[in-house]
Amino acid sequence: MGRFFVILVCCLLLSTLTNSSKPAIINPSQSVRDGETLLSDGGSFQLGFFNPANSTNQYLGLWFTKSPQTVLWVANRETPFTDRFGVLNITREGILILYSRSSNIVWLSNSSRTEENPVAELLESGNLVVREENDKNPANFLWQSFDYPCDTMLPGMRLGINFVTRLESSLSSWKTSEDPARGEFSLLLDPNGYPQLVLKKGNKTLARAGSWNGIRFTAQTTSTPDSISTSEFVLNEKEGYFVFGITSLGFPRLTLTPEGIPQRSIWNDRTHQWQFVEIAQLDICEHYSICGANAYCQINNSPICSCLDGFMPKSLRDWKLSNWSGGCVRRTPCSDKDRFENYSRMKLPDTSSSWYNKSTGLEECKEICLKNCSCTAYANLDVRGGGSGCLIWFGGLIDTRRSNGDGQDLYVRIAVSELENIEKKRPVDKKKQAVIIASSVILVLGLLIVGVISYTRKTYLRKNYNSEERTQDMELPWYDFSTIGHATNNFSSSNKLGEGGFGPVYKVNRSLILVQTI
Numbered sequence: 001m002g003r004f005f006v007i008l009v010c011c012l013l014l015s016t017l018t019n020s021s022k023p024a025i026i027n028p029s030q031s032v033r034d035g036e037t038l039l040s041d042g043g044s045f046q047l048g049f050f051n052p053a054n055s056t057n058q059y060l061g062l063w064f065t066k067s068p069q070t071v072l073w074v075a076n077r078e079t080p081f082t083d084r085f086g087v088l089n090i091t092r093e094g095i096l097i098l099y100s101r102s103s104n105i106v107w108l109s110n111s112s113r114t115e116e117n118p119v120a121e122l123l124e125s126g127n128l129v130v131r132e133e134n135d136k137n138p139a140n141f142l143w144q145s146f147d148y149p150c151d152t153m154l155p156g157m158r159l160g161i162n163f164v165t166r167l168e169s170s171l172s173s174w175k176t177s178e179d180p181a182r183g184e185f186s187l188l189l190d191p192n193g194y195p196q197l198v199l200k201k202g203n204k205t206l207a208r209a210g211s212w213n214g215i216r217f218t219a220q221t222t223s224t225p226d227s228i229s230t231s232e233f234v235l236n237e238k239e240g241y242f243v244f245g246i247t248s249l250g251f252p253r254l255t256l257t258p259e260g261i262p263q264r265s266i267w268n269d270r271t272h273q274w275q276f277v278e279i280a281q282l283d284i285c286e287h288y289s290i291c292g293a294n295a296y297c298q299i300n301n302s303p304i305c306s307c308l309d310g311f312m313p314k315s316l317r318d319w320k321l322s323n324w325s326g327g328c329v330r331r332t333p334c335s336d337k338d339r340f341e342n343y344s345r346m347k348l349p350d351t352s353s354s355w356y357n358k359s360t361g362l363e364e365c366k367e368i369c370l371k372n373c374s375c376t377a378y379a380n381l382d383v384r385g386g387g388s389g390c391l392i393w394f395g396g397l398i399d400t401r402r403s404n405g406d407g408q409d410l411y412v413r414i415a416v417s418e419l420e421n422i423e424k425k426r427p428v429d430k431k432k433q434a435v436i437i438a439s440s441v442i443l444v445l446g447l448l449i450v451g452v453i454s455y456t457r458k459t460y461l462r463k464n465y466n467s468e469e470r471t472q473d474m475e476l477p478w479y480d481f482s483t484i485g486h487a488t489n490n491f492s493s494s495n496k497l498g499e500g501g502f503g504p505v506y507k508v509n510r511s512l513i514l515v516q517t518i
């Protein structure tokens, strides 16, 4: 009898200590206290109070039930509780309010409308919404957490801008892994000109993913479309946004780390881990405007920056000192007799001062560009089905690169005389050709030897692989999940090399690809 009583007391104690889950919905007569959680209908997501590792501050946040350590959204990211007496209420007007112990308002949601019977619900998508009790239409939500992302983008979340309400949804990094307050880095859709996805540090652009070409962002140089999630870009008079969805492979997310690195990962139900499938390629050519205006970056060229044809360095001295930021200027003044040079495999330039029309063809696009001297280049807007639409640039062509893999055709304005010069240089006589062929053979042989040497060196380095090498060598290309899955035997333990700072490192069968998991 006594033992039974002890067990009973223990059970009671335990249930007050561990989180107790409530159904997904609260109304104005209910609340969520620290220690309680809301569970979405299908059980995938939980909303509750948490404290980050090494921190005693309490926040209201939501997470994937299977991975409570990875918080995906935080309400009071700037205003933490220092005790465990926080409580979430919803008012009769439909406003979510976080109260402290002394009933001070710590955080509140915003809404421009009110409803008779508002409720707050944690949806199975991970979206916390405020809606009228009997109205489940997303268009009528009073408020939703998906409109106010923190550092994580989830399937169905829109990253972009609503031109009517001026509401902008962007990702902003945490300050540190222990502090969810807004950090320096953000990932957002720049709505100027043709909208493009950019990574910023404060108000300074660090890198551009580029504009959407119907299949992918133009900075992505893989030729295969993304397979870990289905991506979509929507642009009309009302709104412009990027959104991705779930595939059969699992639940994907996009996170901006406190260090400003966009990371994509997918929840693997077999390993019960977030598998990092791709790290943004941040080689030197991705540094925003590294070559300045009217020049392009090519990673295996020396120097990496070259002026576009018909342009010359603005300051030859700076250019020779590898300070390319001044860029290049036209050698001859603009005229309406100008032509266009076709550059293939290009990452299209910064579109913040561009103009576009979805229904204009390439020939008409060229005519429009030619008429205006501030127009410097044009390209197709959409590459699907042989290309369609018209995108034209005004002023300097900034932040463009030539890739070895995929890219787009960019038509750059050039004076007739310049184009003729280039064409004159092209045909070479037989004697010159022989010399070129001979020297090419020598060059290829030389490269082969260098290749063999560097290969053996690399094999040696790989054996002595360390984390320092990894942080220095950020030149990781984008791989799609299925490729890596194949290459690592579906992340089999026999392919595991060891554990790095971020998690397991796998060996792949063709070459070494880092797959990081936490």
Ligand SMILES: *[C@@H]1O[C@H](CO)[C@@H](O)[C@H](O)[C@H]1NC(C)=O
Residues within 6 Å of the ligand: 028, 029, 030, 031, 087, 088, 089, 099, 103
């Ligand atoms: C929050 O809601 C609960 C339940 O309706 C209520 O008891 C409490 O007084 C509310 N807190 C505040 C500060 O309004």
Ligand SMILES: *[C@@H]1O[C@H](CO)[C@@H](O)[C@H](O)[C@H]1NC(C)=O
Residues within 6 Å of the ligand: 053, 054, 177, 178
């Ligand atoms: C917590 O602090 C310890 C000691 O300072 C540190 O080793 C650890 O990495 C920290 N954890 C996190 C998540 O920052």
Ligand SMILES: *[C@@H]1O[C@H](CO)[C@@H](O)[C@H](O)[C@H]1NC(C)=O
Residues within 6 Å of the ligand: 108, 109, 110, 111
């Ligand atoms: C709430 O709305 C007002 C006006 O609509 C706006 O100025 C304010 O920034 C909003 N606050 C939040 C937290 O979104």
Ligand SMILES: *[C@@H]1O[C@H](CO)[C@@H](O)[C@H](O)[C@H]1NC(C)=O
Residues within 6 Å of the ligand: 202, 203, 204
């Ligand atoms: C960017 O921020 C810095 C420092 O906060 C400020 O001095 C500068 O004027 C800002 N630039 C623009 C274009 O807003």
Ligand SMILES: *[C@@H]1O[C@H](CO)[C@@H](O)[C@H](O)[C@H]1NC(C)=O
Residues within 6 Å of the ligand: 315, 318, 323, 324, 325, 326
């Ligand atoms: C690079 O050149 C620009 C002018 O084109 C100058 O303002 C800048 O200070 C130079 N940077 C360095 C590191 O010399």
Ligand SMILES: *[C@@H]1O[C@H](CO)[C@@H](O)[C@H](O)[C@H]1NC(C)=O
Residues within 6 Å of the ligand: 342, 343, 344, 409
């Ligand atoms: C531009 O070059 C690409 C690749 O060589 C070619 O496919 C395309 O047809 C060219 N465009 C025009 C208008 O000739």
Ligand SMILES: *[C@@H]1O[C@H](CO)[C@@H](O)[C@H](O)[C@H]1NC(C)=O
Residues within 6 Å of the ligand: 357, 358, 359, 360
């Ligand atoms: C876009 O192009 C179409 C067809 O050329 C034209 O009818 C339409 O007016 C253009 N739109 C704008 C905004 O110029």
Ligand SMILES: *[C@@H]1O[C@H](CO)[C@@H](O)[C@H](O)[C@H]1NC(C)=O
Residues within 6 Å of the ligand: 371, 372, 373, 374, 375, 394
């Ligand atoms: C050329 O384009 C610029 C930028 O859109 C515009 O401000 C200017 O008025 C245009 N000039 C002519 C002659 O159409």
